[in-house]
Every structure is written in C-alpha cells, then in structure tokens.
Amino acid sequence: MADGRKWVTMGDVAARAGVGKITVSRALRTPSKVSPATLRKVQAAVDELGYVLDETAGALSSQRSRVVGALVSTLEEPVFAATIRGLTEGLGAGGLQLMLATTQYDPETEASLISTMLGRRPEALVLTSDRHTPAAHALLERAGIPVLELWGLPNPPVHAAVGFFNREAGAAITRHMIETGRRRVAFLGLNREHDTRAQLRRQGYVDLCGQLAEERIVAVTPRPGVAGPDLGAQGLGVILQRWPDTEAVVCVSDMLASGALCEAWRRGLDVPGQLAISGFGDFDMASPAALALTTVHIDGLAIGRRAAELILAGELPKGLRENLGFTVVRRATS
Amino acid sequence: MADGRKWVTMGDVAARAGVGKITVSRALRTPSKVSPATLRKVQAAVDELGYVLDETAGALSSQRSRVVGALVSTLEEPVFAATIRGLTEGLGAGGLQLMLATTQYDPETEASLISTMLGRRPEALVLTSDRHTPAAHALLERAGIPVLELWGLPNPPVHAAVGFFNREAGAAITRHMIETGRRRVAFLGLNREHDTRAQLRRQGYVDLCGQLAEERIVAVTPRPGVAGPDLGAQGLGVILQRWPDTEAVVCVSDMLASGALCEAWRRGLDVPGQLAISGFGDFDMASPAALALTTVHIDGLAIGRRAAELILAGELPKGLRENLGFTVVRRATS
DNA sequence: CGACTTCATGGTACCGATACCACCGGGTAT
DNA sequence: ATACCCGGTGGTATCGGTACCATGAAGTCG
Numbered sequence: 198m199a200d201g202r203k204w205v206t207m208g209d210v211a212a213r214a215g216v217g218k219i220t221v222s223r224a225l226r227t228p229s230k231v232s233p234a235t236l237r238k239v240q241a242a243v244d245e246l247g248y249v250l251d252e253t254a255g256a257l258s259s260q261r262s263r264v265v266g267a268l269v270s271t272l273e274e275p276v277f278a279a280t281i282r283g284l285t286e287g288l289g290a291g292g293l294q295l296m297l298a299t300t301q302y303d304p305e306t307e308a309s310l311i312s313t314m315l316g317r318r319p320e321a322l323v324l325t326s327d328r329h330t331p332a333a334h335a336l337l338e339r340a341g342i343p344v345l346e347l348w349g350l351p352n353p354p355v356h357a358a359v360g361f362f363n364r365e366a367g368a369a370i371t372r373h374m375i376e377t378g379r380r381r382v383a384f385l386g387l388n389r390e391h392d393t394r395a396q397l398r399r400q401g402y403v404d405l406c407g408q409l410a411e412e413r414i415v416a417v418t419p420r421p422g423v424a425g426p427d428l429g430a431q432g433l434g435v436i437l438q439r440w441p442d443t444e445a446v447v448c449v450s451d452m453l454a455s456g457a458l459c460e461a462w463r464r465g466l467d468v469p470g471q472l473a474i475s476g477f478g479d480f481d482m483a484s485p486a487a488l489a490l491t492t493v494h495i496d497g498l499a500i501g502r503r504a505a506e507l508i509l510a511g512e513l514p515k516g517l518r519e520n521l522g523f524t525v526v527r528r529a530t531s
Numbered sequence: 532m533a534d535g536r537k538w539v540t541m542g543d544v545a546a547r548a549g550v551g552k553i554t555v556s557r558a559l560r561t562p563s564k565v566s567p568a569t570l571r572k573v574q575a576a577v578d579e580l581g582y583v584l585d586e587t588a589g590a591l592s593s594q595r596s597r598v599v600g601a602l603v604s605t606l607e608e609p610v611f612a613a614t615i616r617g618l619t620e621g622l623g624a625g626g627l628q629l630m631l632a633t634t635q636y637d638p639e640t641e642a643s644l645i646s647t648m649l650g651r652r653p654e655a656l657v658l659t660s661d662r663h664t665p666a667a668h669a670l671l672e673r674a675g676i677p678v679l680e681l682w683g684l685p686n687p688p689v690h691a692a693v694g695f696f697n698r699e700a701g702a703a704i705t706r707h708m709i710e711t712g713r714r715r716v717a718f719l720g721l722n723r724e725h726d727t728r729a730q731l732r733r734q735g736y737v738d739l740c741g742q743l744a745e746e747r748i749v750a751v752t753p754r755p756g757v758a759g760p761d762l763g764a765q766g767l768g769v770i771l772q773r774w775p776d777t778e779a780v781v782c783v784s785d786m787l788a789s790g791a792l793c794e795a796w797r798r799g800l801d802v803p804g805q806l807a808i809s810g811f812g813d814f815d816m817a818s819p820a821a822l823a824l825t826t827v828h829i830d831g832l833a834i835g836r837r838a839a840e841l842i843l844a845g846e847l848p849k850g851l852r853e854n855l856g857f858t859v860v861r862r863a864t865s
Numbered sequence: 866c867g868a869c870t871t872c873a874t875g876g877t878a879c880c881g882a883t884a885c886c887a888c889c890g891g892g893t894a895t
Numbered sequence: 896a897t898a899c900c901c902g903g904t905g906g907t908a909t910c911g912g913t914a915c916c917a918t919g920a921a922g923t924c925g
Contacts, residue, residue: 247673252650253590254911316586339581427820486761588881
C-alpha cells in the first residue's frame with residue numbers, strides 16, 4: 198500500500214480471534230477440522246480485518262502452489278477460448294487456478310514462458326503447441342510435473358496429450374468435398390512456421406490428392422500473431438488466378454474460410470454451386486445464423502474439461518494420448 | 532515429480548558453483564553486481580542442473596510477487612484479446628507477469644476471483660468491468676494496490692481507469708446513422724444484467740432519440756457467457772417484425788451486428804440501401820476483407836499498453852481517468 | 866474403571882528465497 | 896602511512912504460511 202500499510206497476516210487474525218495461527222489456517226483450509234464455535238470466531242476476525250490468505254507463503258510451506266500453467270498459441274483468434282473455459286472451470290472445482298500466457302505461435306517465446314511458468318512451481322503444465330525447442334523439452338522433462346499437450350496428438354507426446362488427429366481431420370474435410378462431387382479442390386494454408394497442427398491438416402489434404410485432379414496448395418503469410426479474414430480473401434484471389442476452374446477450397450481455419458467466402462461473394466461467385474468453401478474449428482461466425490460455413494467442429498470445451506480431469510486425477514500415465522475426435526459439419530458453403 | 536525427486540534449489544546451485552546462495556540470487560536477479568568469473572560459474576551450474584528460480588519463495592521474502600492480476604469479462608468473444616496482449620507485453624518488459632481470469636460478466640464470480648487473485652499478492656489489479664459487489668469493493672480498497680478499470684471511464688473509478696466513454700460512443704454511432712439520412716433507427720442490445728458498458732452505449736442511443744422518429748429498442752438474452760451471431764439474427768427478426776419500416780440497426784456489439792447482417796442478406800434485404808447496420812468493437816470479421824461492417828473502432832491494444840505503462844510507473848494517481856477515445860468507421864453496411 | 870481412541874488445539878521447525886549487515890582486499894585521498 | 900571507500904562476497908534472520916508432533920479433554924469399550 199502506498200502509505201506503508203502492510204497486508205494483514207494470519208498472525209493478526211489469530212490474535213484477533215484469540216486462537217493460534219495454525220487454527221486460523223485450518224479454519225480457512227479445512228473448516229471441518231475446527232469446532233463450529235472457533236470457526237465463527239475466526240470467520241469474524243477474517244471479515245473484520247479483510248484478511249485474504251497468502252498463497253505465496255502457503256505454496257512455499259506446503260510445496261503445493263495450487264496453480265496450473267497454460268500456454269496457448271493465441272487469444273486473438275478465439276480458437277482456444279472454450280478450452281480455456283473448460284480448464285478453468287474444471288481445475289477451479291479442484292481448488293487449482295489457471296495461469297495463462299500466450300506464445301504467439303513462437304517456440305522461442307514458448308520456451309521462455311515455460312521457464313517463467315516453472316518459476317511459479319505449477320502443479321501441471323498445459324500446452325496447445327507440440328513443437329518445442331530442445332531447451333524447452335529439457336525443462337519440461339526435468340520439471341517432473343504432468344505436461345499435457347492439447348488440440349493434437351503428437352507421437353510421442355512430451356508426457357500426455359488430449360486432442361484429435363489433425364491429419365485425419367484434414368483428410369476428412371477434403372473427402373467431404375470429393376464425396377459431394379468436387380474434383381478440382383484447392384487447399385488454403387498458412388505460412389506459420391511452427392504451427393504443426395496446421396501443417397498436419399494440410400498433410401491430410403495431400404493424402405487425398407490422388408483422388409483429385411491436381412494438388413493445388415496456396416499458403417498465405419500472417420502478420421505476427423493474427424491470421425485474419427483479409428488473408429483468406431487474398432488467398433482466394435491467388436487460387437482463382439492460378440487455377441480459375443477450382444471447384445472447392447479447403448481452408449486451414451475458419452478465419453481464412455470466412456475471408457475467402459466474403460471474397461467469393463464480392464466476386465459474384467455462386468457458393469456452393471460454383472465454388473465450395475470449408476473452414477476448420479467451427480467458431481461462432483461459422484454458425485448457421487451467421488456465415489453457415491461448412492467446417493470441422495472441434496469440441497474445445499470437452500478438451501479443456503478432460504484435461505482438467507486428468508490433472509486432478511493425478512498419476513497421469515506417461516505416453517497417454519486421448520482422442521476426442523472431430524466432426525465434419527456440412528452447412529451452406531458446400 | 533512422480534518418483535520423489537524434488538525441485539532443484541538455489542542451495543544446490545550454490546554448492547555446485549562453489550559460492551554462497553546469495554551470490555546465486557544476485558547472479559540471476561542483478562548480474563551486474565557479480566564478477567564476470569563468478570557469473571560464469573553460476574550460469575554453468577544453473578544450466579547443468581536445469582535450475583529455475585522459485586518465484587514463490589522469492590515473492591515471500593522480497594514481498595514483491597511480480598504478478599499483476601487481470602479479470603476480463605470474457606475470452607470467448609475476443610474483445611479483450613488485444614488489450615491482454617498489450618498488457619502482457621508491456622508488463623513483461625518490466626518483469627511483471629499477468630495472471631488472467633474470466634468473470635463471465637458476473638459480479639459474484641468477479642468478487643470471488645478478486646479474492647483468489649489477492650491471495651497471490653499481486654502488485655496491481657486490472658478489471659474490465661466497473662460493476663463490483665460491495666464486498667469486492669471493500670477488498671479492492673483494503674488491498675492497497677493500484678486497481679485499473681479498463682474499457683470504460685466510471686465516475687468515480689475504484690482507483691483509476693483507462694478507456695473511453697461508452698455513452699459517447701453509443702451516441703456517435705447513432706449520430707452517424709442520422710447524418711447519413713436515417714430516421715427510423717433501432718437499437719439491438721443485450722440483456723446482460725451487469726454489463727454496464729453495453730448499457731451506457733444503449734443510453735447513448737437514447738440520448739439521440741429526440742432526433743429519431745421513435746425509440747426502438749430490442750434486447751436479446753445471451754446464453755451464459757456467449758453472445759453469438761445467432762442472437763443478432765434473432766434480434767433483427769424481432770425488430771423487423773415490430774417495426775417493418777426500420778432503416779438502420781445500431782447493434783451493441785460486432786457479434787450481434789454480424790448475425791443481423793447475415794440475417795438481412797438471407798431475407799434479401801439491400802444493405803445498406805434498404806437497411807443500415809452497425810456494430811461495436813471492430814473485430815476481425817468487421818474488416819473490409821470480410822463483412823465490411825460499419826462499426827466503432829476501439830484501440831484495445833493501446834488501452835492495454837497504457838495500462839501497463841501506468842502500472843510500471845508506480846504512483847498511480849487516485850481518481851485518474853484516461854480517455855483514449857474511439858473512432859466511428861464507416862464501411863459497407865451504412 | 867483404566868486403556869485407548871478421537872477431537873480440537875497449539876508449539877516449533879521449516880519451506881526457499883532475499884534483506885540487511887558484516888567482512889575482506891585493494892585502490893585512492895590527504 | 897592512515898583513513899576511507901567500494902566492489903565482491905557471505906552469514907543470518909526473516910517473509911507468512913503449513914507439516915509434524917504433542918497436548919489435554921471428552922468419549923468408547925470390555
């Protein structure tokens with residue numbers, strides 16, 4: 198505080214309530230171990246003094262920080278928002294707090310953040326990327342805490358993973374285009390060096406290229422951090438210029454697909470008659486009420502919840518890979 | 532760690548490097564106070580052992596947590612994403628880490644999170660809401676740390692605020708509709724009880740109703756947490772049913788506006804000839820490359836950066852309200 | 866009725882870092 | 896030469912809780 202006042206301590210509360218500080222600790226952490234009368238006294242003292250338990254001290258002495266670290270690639274695109282909510286809610290129920298940071302899809306940033314996170318001695322770490330620097334890898338190994346990689350199923354995972362197969366998903370949405378009669382199918386990807394998930398989805402497309410007229414891949418380069426709809430519009434332009442007879446565009450993300458879709462409209466193309474477009478992620482704007490975008494639905498909330506469950510259960514088996522799958526959702530653009 | 536291993540401590544590093552632990556502390560925190568030779572020895576030991584400084588212990592003994600708490604209303608709508616990035620980057624440069632949590636627009640949740648946050652003894656607190664429970668208010672007052680409210684300019688703020696006048700913004704976008712010749716202007720709002728910002732924007736609309744044919748307000752009710760485009764579509768339906776001759780719809784958020792816009796297209800309405808639509812926030816999808824939505828642009832990044840600056844400067848003057856303004860952006864929907 | 870258990874509570878050591886002060890050696894000022 | 900300063904280093908106390916063990920009172924059982 199500005200004027201030299203200090204935080205109230207447990208000792209102050211104990212004195213006020215006329216009990217030992219250990220009793221205050223118990224009253225706040227395990228109320229069942231304290232008699233109702235004492236509990237009332239302590240509660241009163243806590244309220245009067247506006248005391249808030251100091252977790253930094255608690256963490257030190259109990260060697261349990263009650264914190265779980267989470268490193269997500271981005272918050273700007275709300276891909277991971279539902280997952281974060283699932284994690285927060287799940288962990289909160291178990292008395293754990295989520296500490297969040299963003300890596301901007303950069304392994305160096307991730308490495309430095311892992312180190313920062315470990316400084317808070319978290320009880321587990323959650324990552325939404327699967328490409329780590331060797332240094333980061335070493336830190337994770339040595340930390341000896343559960344590490345969960347989400348939204349993908351790397352083989353092998355650093356420790357354990359909850360997600361789905363991006364390659365399968367990329368193949369599935371491409372197959373959907375083929376099954377609905379398209380043969381000249383293009384893929385609109387992203388030059389984001391370390392986004393291995395996106396690369397796997399592209400690989401899924403490539404896997405099916407044998408059934409296509411031709412391999413048609415265009416990748417746009419995002420400005421640091423954000424891959425917005427403008428890139429989708431731009432990418433569609435490139436595709437149509439290079440292959441004017443394209444019948445379908447599989448986009449690596451909903452954001453790109455939205456941009457491409459709007460651009461197609463602007464050009465007066467008939468979607469889906471003339472050109473089909475698909476996205477990935479099933480974000481809000483893809484809903485039938487908005488763009489009605491054909492896309493791959495990922496249950497981000499479930500991923501977050503399951504991750505929280507696994508962390509709370511303790512004893513996370515090394516090498517575990519839990520596949521929560523995905524769903525191809527056909528809407529108005531295919 | 533699973534097999535009983537413990538975290539490496541500063542003592543281990545000191546022993547390894549053949550120095551006292553205080554020297555290790557200095558080598559890591561203030562390298563300039565240690566001789567180059569010693570520094571190298573310590574660095575080597577740190578690397579060999581994979582040591583990461585324990586901030587929980589550091590926080591306790593130095594009484595400085597190097598953490599700033601941030602409570603945002605939502606992550607699902609990426610409104611605050613840029614602000615968070617600005618905060619993270621700005622604070623990071625000053626050696627502070629952001630601890631993030633979401634309130635879901637609920638003051639009770641906020642109150643409980645404030646308490647949780649204070650448990651980590653943050654050096655400052657950032658809030659994106661300005662409606663707090665009395666208990667939360669008392670906690671904030673007593674905490675004696677800087678408290679910054681963002682995205683609004685409450686009068687008086689709990690401590691200080693960085694943002695803009697939502698009421699002015701609501702009035703400005705309504706005025707834009709009037710200036711472009713519309714008189715039968717409706718407002719599409721949100722029944723989100725504690726979202727005072729949204730209510731102020733609506734108030735801005737009401738302020739100008741004298742110049743309008745009629746006050747036309749419809750509010751839709753979000754499912755917990757998320758106000759998606761489906762609500763916008765639904766809301767437009769209600770408006771057009773009640774007042775079929777409506778010429779413009781001012782929406783309280785981009786998300787609603789997007790839904791309304793898509794619904795208008797589906798109904799075959801000419802936008803903006805027959806019906807103008809505006810949003811609020813200028814999110815990605817509002818860009819010219821995507822929906823080209825007329826909206827109010829808020830520089831969330833600047834808000835975050837400025838907040839970080841103020842926190843790092845220390846000595847945050849009580850009652851400060853910094854107005855970073857907004858911009859009405861006319862695009863293709865008005 | 867005595868031994869044993871359970872419950873509520875307190876004392877003391879300790880978690881892993883940093884603050885504070887002390888110390889040492891060598892250079893500079895007087 | 897003595898006094899003083901200063902960069903580099905270490906010892907010890909301390910931050911605010913919790914673990915662990917001990918204590919005393921009340922209840923249980925044969």
